[in-house]
Amino acid sequence: MKITFERASLLTALSRAVRAVQRRNTIPILANVVLRAEDGRVTILASDLDIWITSRVAGAVIEEPGVITLPARTMEEIVKKLPEGAQIKFEYEPGKPNASLRAGRSRFSLGTMPVSDYPTVQASEWRSSFSLPVKPLKSAIDRIGFAISTEETRYYLNGIYLHIHRETADAAPQLRMVATDGHKLALDALPAPAGIDDRLGIIVPRKAVTELSSLVEEAGESIKLSLSDSKIMAETDQTTLVSKLIDGTYPDYQRAIPRDGGIRCKVSGAELLAATQRVGVVSGEKGHLMRFDFTAEAITLSARNSEAGEARDEIDATLEGGQITIGFNWRYLVDLLDRLGATAGEVDIEFRDPGTAGVFRIPAEPNLLAVIMPMRV
Structure with a gap:
């Protein structure tokens, strides 16, 4: 040789x-x-x-x-x-x-x-193959990946769930990507590509998601994906990635997304992120609880720590539907705002009540959505 x-x-x-x-x-x-x-x-x-x-x-x-x-x-x-x-x-x-x-x-x-x-990958019968545009795929993976669970006990949450979704029976199908760990959830969607199985419902494990994100950086305009009952394959001109899928049933994540919340807030993503990071300095390493008081024209953020002290900050916002006080894990909120690209513009937040999750949307990205479960204030 x-x-x-x-x-x-x-x-x-x-x-x-x-x-x-x-x-x-x-x-x-x-x-x-x-x-x-x-x-x-x-x-x-x-x-x-x-x-x-x-x-x-x-x-x-x-x-x-x-x-x-x-x-x-x-x-x-x-x-x-x-x-x-x-x-x-x-x-x-x-x-x-x-x-x-x-x-x-x-x-x-x-x-x-x-x-x-050396162990070889067993041959698979690829039941469907399709191509996805690189930039939207990379963007979706990077934006929702923060919500993938790291708890091995609920192994079926240790990846991104891909499935076909229709808003209505007559709507065009979407390839929806979802990640959640039970405390936070994020989803994005792309137009369903030609050749994809309408019955698609797979869980791509975390490591494969990371490698797929790296792989698309070397691809051209699109990347080819193939699916079998137990594996996914991604191909570029120079690299082939084959990964096992997670063998499990993904939970009905839509039940975790509150519907028809009556309280709506509009706020600058950059200002909310900066204020959350400032106040978070005193929250300590346990709990990460931060209190958010939403009023008609402002959001007041506050945190208290018996060792580090207290912090309070206020930013402008527009609220409709009434006032609300709610607690969030501020680190989850920082991840959400940073990864969803919320710093580029306005964020819409929707609430039902202090005991229900907050729903975060970016107006310029109608398919993108994130949810954070509340903490008791």
């Missing part, structure tokens, strides 16, 4: 694939990547048994094809440390314990493990 690499191309492909490698592995071979040179192209594969990332190496010259596994992070660090523009010569003789890597006067010997021991 003999290959010549351009340093930049090899490092790019390695860095993509190595994202699938866990820092600590109980299965030793999962600390390796599979380097494969065949059919005129070179690929690097890495997996943690939940996701598989295959990255293609551009510009590699194959003198002798072959396949072997190599220590992932060691190889990545070596390539990082080599000078820019370096030509890297890789050689491996089947049956030998080590492979060699040379660049200029630098020499490295890397331990190998047989590729037959």
Whole structure:
């Protein structure tokens, strides 16, 4: 096996694939990547048994094809440390314990493990394939990801729920994306693409969501997604991501969204974010309770901490439907305002009563919505 690499191309492909490698592995071979040179192209594969990332190496010259596994992070660090523009010569003789890597006067010997021991992704029957525009997909993932649960006990909340939604029977179908941890919820939607299954209802796990967000950055105008009963695959020209789906039933999240709240507030997102951060300084590390008093022309924010003291601030707002006092976890509110892009303009907030969740909307984004459950003041 003999290959010549351009340093930049090899490092790019390695860095993509190595994202699938866990820092600590109980299965030793999962600390390796599979380097494969065949059919005129070179690929690097890495997996943690939940996701598989295959990255293609551009510009590699194959003198002798072959396949072997190599220590992932060691190889990545070596390539990082080599000078820019370096030509890297890789050689491996089947049956030998080590492979060699040379660049200029630098020499490295890397331990190998047989590729037959490396777990492969089981073939899937992709029941639907479709393409999504990159920018709206990236925006939706980034805006609602803050609401994904991190509690392993409710594993079915540890991802983003994708399903087909229609506002009315005659309305055009939407691909709706939802995340919630039971305390906060966020959703966004894109027009349903051609080729998508109307019965779609899948939960994409958190790690796959993170990798998909990174993957779309290298895509062109659109990215291809394929679905089976248990997996999702995303493809660009240089990378293929395959991930298991979460096997579970997503809760009826629409029950957590209050309807017909009688109290409505309009406020600058930037001012609300800044005031929340200021007052939050004294709230302490437990509870994160902040009190919000909504009156006809202002919002008063206040927090109290027996150790740090008290804080109070006030910003202009417009309220309709009556006054209300409600408590929120201020960190949730900061995440919501920051991730939803609320700082770019006005935020609409809707309430029913102090014991019901607040609904946050951005007027310029009609498909975007977030909910925060209240705290007892």
